Amino acid sequence: MDISEGSIAVRGRGENKRKWIPVEDDELIKALVDVSLDPRWRSDGSFKNGYTSVLEARLAEKLPDSRISATPHIDSRLRYFKTKYSALEQMLNKSGFTWDPTKKMIQCEKQQYETHCKNNPDAKGLYGVSFPYYDELSMVYSKDMATGEGAEDMTDAVQNLEEELVRVNANDE
Secondary structure, eight states, X not given: OOHHHHOEEEEETTEEEEEOOHHHHHHHHHHHHHHHTOTTTEETTEEOTTHHHHHHHHHXXXXXXXXXXXXXXXXXXXXXXXXXXXXXXXXXXXXXXXXXXXXXXXXXXXXXXXXXXXXXXXXXXXXXXXXXXXXXXXXXXXXXXXXXXXOOOHHHHHHHHHHHHHHHHHHHO
């Protein structure tokens, strides 16, 4: 299938709206993760001005016939993804909601979900629906983005604890 066939503009509320296809979403998320790891475009947990232009260039390279522009297409799609990701995070921080990593969807009782949506309209449309980009968006939007630097495995942790206990006991004597 040609990219330009699936990626169409849909009329709504007097403006053209872009209907994204899965391959475009995939490439956007890949590019977003790459840019989020680049210190030229991200620092202190937020993106620098112009990062959507970099995303536009990367999408133009990967999907030359898509005609996706930074404004309004990429801005709008990123806003959608961030809203849905935030809604998922909010649910997962409550008891009774879990994440199914195989199905890539939220797991909970339907009644509990409906009650949650009454006060949190951004969560609508997430029940029983796969959200395949949760892990990638977690790397991008998570407040405590782990790099793995300075991490210790279980063996190191036990050894460090034993050494610390020896130091504490030596100081007490």
